[in-house]
Amino acid sequence: MARALGQGARQQLKIHYLVSSSILIASGLVCILVDAPYMGTVLLVAAVVSPLLVTWSLRRTGRRQLTYLCVPTILRMTDDGYEARTDQSTTTMRWSLFGRIVAGPEFWLFFVNKQFTGFLPRRAFSTEQQAEFDGFLAAREHTRAA
Structure with missing residues (x-):
């Protein structure tokens, strides 16, 4: 983290x-x-x-x-966004909020108005899920550029 x-x-x-x-x-x-x-x-x-x-x-x-x-967190991903749930809080973020998502070797880094706002660790996902999410982000970026 x-x-x-x-x-x-x-x-x-x-x-x-x-x-x-x-x-x-x-x-x-x-x-x-x-x-x-x-x-x-x-x-x-x-x-x-x-x-x-x-x-x-x-x-x-x-x-x-x-x-x-650094607490146990349950992630739920949807086409609209993701939800991070802990014993103390629940945070829901829509993909449309992020102006930029940087896919790195260890994390996906999320930015709103050039401000770093969050991340998802790659190790929380299987190799197949990582590839699927990378594809989802690429398609999302392609539709935003169009």
């Missing part, structure tokens, strides 16, 4: 890392060129360190959340 959260966060934050690091690098170079080397150095170091700090912070927060998420 921690790996799924990490993969989802990486997918979500790719652009953020690229943009923020680019801005920090450009600002640092400008500071160095206008004879403010200390500030320029700080900004260049921040360009390298900030993605590492954000990743560390997300992992730390994710570990705290895992105690609530």
Whole structure:
């Protein structure tokens, strides 16, 4: 589960890392060129360190959340969506809610408006069920593109 959260966060934050690091690098170079080397150095170091700090912070927060998420769960899949049921909660999600679904080797990652919102572990399904679900998602993507 921690790996799924990490993969989802990486997918979500790719652009953020690229943009923020680019801005920090450009600002640092400008500071160095206008004879403010200390500030320029700080900004260049921040360009390298900030993605590492954000990743560390997300992992730390994710570990705290895992105690609530790592519980026995019953999944029920339909053509309209899926339902995840635990002793404490029931969540129903419609496929139409997700703007993007990334099929990875371990998980299917779900995104709403470029925000990582959930996942399904592949190991919860047989090989045949995985292939069927991948086909379902491909057909769904094909009809959305049309």
